[in-house]
Amino acid sequence: MVQLMSHRLLARLQRYWKVGSRHLKKGPTFTQGGTLVSESNEKFRRQLVSxxxxxxxxxxxxFSSHASASDLDHLQSALANESVTWIEGALKRAIIRADPDARFQPSIVVRQQTEDDHPEGYTTQVYAxxxxVTSKQILHELEPLVGSARLAASREIPNFNESKTNAILSQLNDFMAAISRLRESASPPKTxxxxxxxxxxxxIGQTECGDDVVFQVSGKRPCTVDGDRGLVTLAFKNGLKNAIEAQQPELExxxxxxxxxxxxxxxxYxxxxLDDGVGFAGNIIRAFEMGRTSKANHLGMGLAIAKxxxxxxxxxxTxxxxxxxxxxxxxxxxKAR
Structure with missing residues (x-):
């Protein structure tokens, strides 16, 4: 039952990934053009009425991640004039973040959208x-179920820690952690x-690997960059993990x-x-699809999250x-200067 839940949830995320990937091919991705989180929100307030x-x-x-009470008037004004469904949803989440007591009536107006509502780069934002939103909902529904299942199983199954049920629930926990990382990877950058x-x-210092793996490090020092440190970390750790797993020191x-x-x-930036390991078996392009892996006991989400x-x-x-x-x-x- 637990394995079936995991497969169904992964299939659901794969459908979003494939649909989004097709949209991404239609135009260039969009830069948030973000200011530093610690700076004024004026630029994003201006974009609300773009x-x-x-x-x-x-x-x-x-603003759905960073709104405060001082942004509330701007957000409510933007919502009152917004006609695009996806933007309305994000504005409502931003307003609730600024005012947790805010409530909204269900919309009964169906708006006809035209090609003018979807300029280049818009599909990238909608997909993200x-x-x-979907990964957040899945986690919200799944986490208490898995917690309850683990508690009940630990009481009802003798030697639970050594049981197959415990091993499967641990795999499901790993799956939820991967969904959490996927949600993080799709979040608005905090530049x-x-x-x-x-x-x-x-x-590299935090990476667990044997003494038989040698790192050769070379780059600009000091190297100050603009970007989302968390997103860079997600992508880098995945690449490093794959490189370590590809090594065959016993043959070298x-x-x-x-x-x-x-x-x-x-x-x-x-x-x-670069690694000198076993290489990659299969289609390089399809390697970034969610759920695709050639490794045993892997979920196949790492490269998708990095991408x-x-x-x-x-x-x-790449x-x-x-x-x-x-x-x-x-x-x-x-970042644009």
Missing amino acids: GVPRERLAAARF EALE EEFHLDLTIDDL GGSSRIVVTWGVTDVE WISI QSMHSMNGDV LTPRDKGMLYHMNWPK
Whole structure:
């Protein structure tokens, strides 16, 4: 029963992923153009009344995570004049964040939308919004059920900790953790300035791997960048984990090497992870589809989460086969000055 629930929920997320991926191919992704979270919200307030739907949705999604009481009048005014369903939903969540006592009547007006409501980049925002809302709902419904199932099973099953039921429930917990990371990857970027070189050093230092894996690190120091540190971390940790799992030190004379490099160009920041492991078996493009994996006991969500993390910042993640091993490359644009 628990396995069936897990498969059905994964299938539901896969449907959202496939629909969203088709939309993403129709136009370039949209940069939030975010200011630092600690700065004034004036730019996003102006975007609330923009004539471009994708800008209004970006602003509404930002405030759904960061609104305060001082934003309430602007949000209520924007909602009163909004005609696009997805933007209305994000505005309502923003208003509830600013005023937890706010209540809304169900809408009974069905609006006819035209192509003018969907300019380039708008589908990217809608997809991210749908992914974030759906994963939140799934977690809200699933977490208490799994908790209750674990409590009941621990009371009713002898030697529960060694039982197959416990192992399956642990897999379901891993699945919920992956959904949580997926939701995080689709959230509006919280742009800040941070030290990329020190962040990479910390993440490598926190990585669990054997002494037979050697890291070779090379990049710009100091390296101060703009971006969402949490989203960069999600994507980087996935690439590093895959590189470690691909290693076969027993075939390499007792050790293997992973090379991590990073840098800055005129228009973007980038990180590359090169490994000399077993490479990738299968279609590289389909590797980023949710639920696709060639590894035993893996959910197949890691690369999908990494891809969405970078898309949320208008960046990307790519995999390139090498003569031996893989190149995992992630990049995101500099903030407009």
